[in-house]
Amino acid sequence: MLRHCVKFMLVLCCAFQLKAAPIQAGDVLEVSLADLRPTQAVISHDQVNYKLASYRTNSKKLLEDFCEMSGWGKKVEFSTESSLLRPDSYQCLGKEKGKKQKKSEMNTVVLGPDNQLYLTDGHHGFSALYDYVGKELKVSVLVTEVFNQPQHQTSGNRHDFFAVLVAQGLSWPKDANGEALSAEQWPQQLGRAALHNDPYRGAAYFLQGGVWKKPKPALPFVEFYWADYLRQQPELAFTGYKSAAALLQWLERIHAHLLSLKATTSISHGFTAAELGWTGKADYQRLDQLLCAADKPGRLGLSLQMRGMALSCG
Template sequence: MNGSGTRARLPRSGALLLAGALAAGTVVAGAGTGAAAADPCAGSGPLPYTCAQPGDLIDVRLGELHPTQAVLGFDQVFYKLGRYGSDRDEAAGGVNKRFDDWCETNGQEEAATAGPGARLDDPSSFSCTVPVGQETPDTIAPIKTAVVGPGGKLYLTDGHHTLTSFLEGPDGSPDLRIRLRVTDNFSSLSTPAFWQRMTEQKKVWLRDENNRPLGVDRLPDRLGITHFRDDPYRSLVYFTRDIGYEVPDGATEFLEFSWGAWLRGEHDTKAYDLTAPGPYLDLVKGASKSMAALAPDAVVDDGRTAAQLGRIDAWNGGKKETGGEFAKLGRPLSDPKPGKLAEALDYKARVLPVPACTRTVTGPRNGPLTVTDGVTCLDRAAQRGPVVVRPGAALVVTGSTLDGPLQADRAAAVHLCGSRVEGPVSVSRSSGPVRVGGPGCTANTLAGPVVLTGNTGGVLLAANTVDGPLVCSANRPGVDDTGRANEVGGPRTGQCAAL
């Protein structure tokens, strides 16, 4: 629901108070219609995003946000998700890191309390150290930023990794709320003029996972890890933070991507096993040393120098490999305080591999689709008509809509991620994995009944919205929701009775 969110037209301090109240669950009615609609920004009532001014804080749903980049560093997100899903913080007498991260991102410093059963989607279950209305410039600084575009759509310009981690986390969904700071309001521009302005002001990253140019039509239309491509160099830069570079004050958008573009000419990620901590740590060491060795005035990317991008004065803060941030990064999972790399790789190991596509469907497609062999991938497709998967064939659906039933019997594999199906879903007797949500796979919306029966390759069914009944039986070794319950509108039976 883009452009339909509201904010109150108040003095800046009042805007802060309203945004915090919204984050705490206060309901504010939508803007009215009638005579007052001639000037939608007049008065003191709730107003649309088109009325937001630079510096305003607005309360938003994650599902309202439009990305301004097509790629993420998946391993950075995996680190966050591994940490968010762990009970290590609670076992040590603290609160889970996701509450600290949410409070910081919301301009409220860090978590103060989070009782048993606390959830990000229930703000009454936890508190932050800085109450709403008592924010300072320092606590507001970490709030992520957005630009208001044509039609009041919100375009995220910072925080894609953080907010994707919230959405994919244990209690995340498109309805999870957070505050953003508006940097610009370009809502009066036409769509072509808007993208021209965004490009000129470097508020959009138009390169793909291989650093090749792409058009704005290839940007994702929503958050969720499934909707992005993975850039391993972006993850690499994240792990070199405070070892080879430091985020400078007033950092520009997409700073890490600029470092990643430069590292492509210095280090080949394909020469390293990025599922194993030893080789990955070797890559981080080499890359960070290359960054620190640059002259301050060396041009890194797009005219920006190493100094402007935060090149560190001394590698690892002048400490040896056995100390400093590099040593912290390399701590194993068995350590009382594991390093980011170990937690990222532990979560990464839970992400099911996707078979290579032998046929890919993108964009609109009308008529029945029958998959008889190989691996058919629907990638950002709009399939109108039934989909049938024959024995031995595989189907991978990512970021797509299916207007019709989906039926698979004795398939080799079925992957359904970040998609919507307007019709019944039936998957039976599959010999390989059946994944409907789960690690690395954004949840789906399934508008009809779902039947999963007799599958023997494992079934993941996590965090989805199922409007009809959910029936699961005779699946081996069972059905796993990975701790993220599904929202089911109809009865749940069999193995899915508790999911």
């Protein structure tokens, strides 16, 4: 009898120890990419393709990006046999040296009323990892808000939850054509297969740093605001992925159009050009190096090569 009582107490004790503590805002979690739900339905495939191309030619870049997204900085120790799926095959030196994890560098999530984790930042970076490494990859994320409390457990809470995310600027609720999405239309996974391509979002990405720069403090979805505006200009209609030269000409037209704006021009969602980082400064050198930088593919060139498009440099 005593033996059974002791056994029962040990089982009960272990059960209490194994019970996970409730997730709270400020927690850092390690989860697989498959466990994350997107809060936007579109990304720039060209931006992700550029990342993938750089990873193919530079394995150190892949590990550096991963360590940085994990909050440990870019310094990494690795070998030619290192793999993100084998954490013991590389070292994020910031972590190994006992440095404090930088939460400001980490991608963020919220815990939904359905106890799912919803990614609110980092869709491009994590989609690149999803497509290059796989959905089973474990990543570190920062919880910024929790929505699974009793007051959120109401009928129709999914719609209410998404409405709150949009109102708080934590979600982009439009498709690749700029049309509004319902809660049922939101994708269930990361990666280019699930998140549709917005070429105008890609245009904003490749022109960023010249004719416009990211405003400070950071403004969520600033590239999407620019994309919304560009999509509405008939003379800037996307010409498709016919050739590298044609795509560059399209970006040159966008660049010229942006130069013609004024600081007070209304762009999107009540923001002016100046508020979205417009500089009004030409950046022809950046344009010239998008396809080819010297005799090597530039950022856009690498991205287009991932699509199988022909490119001649040098």
